[in-house]
Amino acid sequence: MDINTREIAIKILTDINQNNAFSNIATNKHIPDGVASQDENFIREITYGVLENKIYIDYILSKLSKIKIKKIHPIIMEILRIGVYQILFMDRVPNSAAVNESVNLAKKYGHKGSIGFVNGVLRSLIRDKDNIIKIDDKDYECYLSIKYSHPIYMVKSITNDYGIEFTEEILKSNNERPNLNIRVNTLKTEKEVLMSKLTDYGFQVLEGNYGKNTLIIKNPSNITKVKEFNDGYFTIQDESSQLVSQIMNPNPNSFVLDVCSAPGGKATHMAQIMDNKGKILARDFYNHKIELINENSKRLGIDIIETEVYDAIKRDETLIEKVDYVLLDAPCSGLGLIRRKPEIRWNRKEEDIKELTNLQWNILNTVKNYVKNHGILVYSTCTILKEENINMINRFLELNKEFRLMPFGKELKTKENLNTINEGYIQLFPHIHGTDGFFIAKMIKEI
């Protein structure tokens, strides 16, 4: 198939940067079916590379351009960004190709002036590269913000929680590409059997560290096209997310409530742990997302999940002290997913964090009422900020003495680098655990 890979990358980036599209959805939308895998990899590398390095690339461009970069036409800006990315980060692309291809795109999408402009900016970078790439900012937080391309408020918030050195490790790992993780559906197959089938197809498969049924796929291209996916032998889910249901560890025949459930990753996993026996009430605020839970349950051969559109903030009198296990997998800032969805750093605004912590607090204080005496409440997020995680839980426990954190451990394959499990919670980080950034707290109610 004859395609212009760089032009597709520009379309994806424009969709993400102008329309706030999600990177995974935009890439799937613009990469045509049947494209050669090396072309697909090239498009993904440029797209994700530009998203991950946007502040740094724009910093470089602001040094090179006589026009203020805010005034440059959005498409020309994307053409320049992919040009700079190829010159600075992709050794295998010759500088001449990076410039010529960018100029060709400027011919197609710009006017005469923009052709010379793109050509001039990229050639100046090549000429004086060693000087241009230096970051001159003396303030270390600002320096980190440019070097690892994270908004300054994010750098400050993370530094506030973890200190500057740990923050640098986090930011660095956010720019590394994660492996795809899958969860074996033990209702339909066994881990070893699936591993061997996927290996036969040519996938490189490793076992997860912490997840009992986690497999790590090194070369995941087209994995959802195999028959075993369609037949529900596995589902795509990060290892960290798999630990939530594993730590909850609900007994078969119990009653589980999952209040923020879509698309059903954790609900279907709990059903698997319960051997598809008992009842899971899976709720979400959005009707269209509820459909995803139903589709996933069907594919995975699960029939104990009942779905319902329901606003978790609204108190449900019919469930008071009726539920054995309540899961609040809360809507959150998502800062633990940045390596998978680099656009989170551009779409998530500082003011969102306060709004989200209020929402989390309100939902937590509603759903606590559904837990039976001796029942379990698990609170989880895919973020690393303490105000959404351990600080919120400590505040909750201070005001709700009938709950306490419950130590866990045997539910995990290994306890390596998980030194808070005896305190009843864990905070995972990509650079330490190799997973997404995730928080999980397990509480028991005892009156």
Ligand SMILES: C[S@@+](CC[C@H](N)C(=O)[O-])C[C@H]1O[C@@H](n2cnc3c(N)ncnc32)[C@H](O)[C@@H]1O
């Ligand atoms: C972190 S995601 C849940 C992921 C899900 N537990 C899984 O494992 O697949 C948070 C979910 O909360 C839902 N949500 C947001 N506000 C809500 C509310 N007020 N009531 C119920 N669900 C809500 C969102 O639609 C989103 O699906």
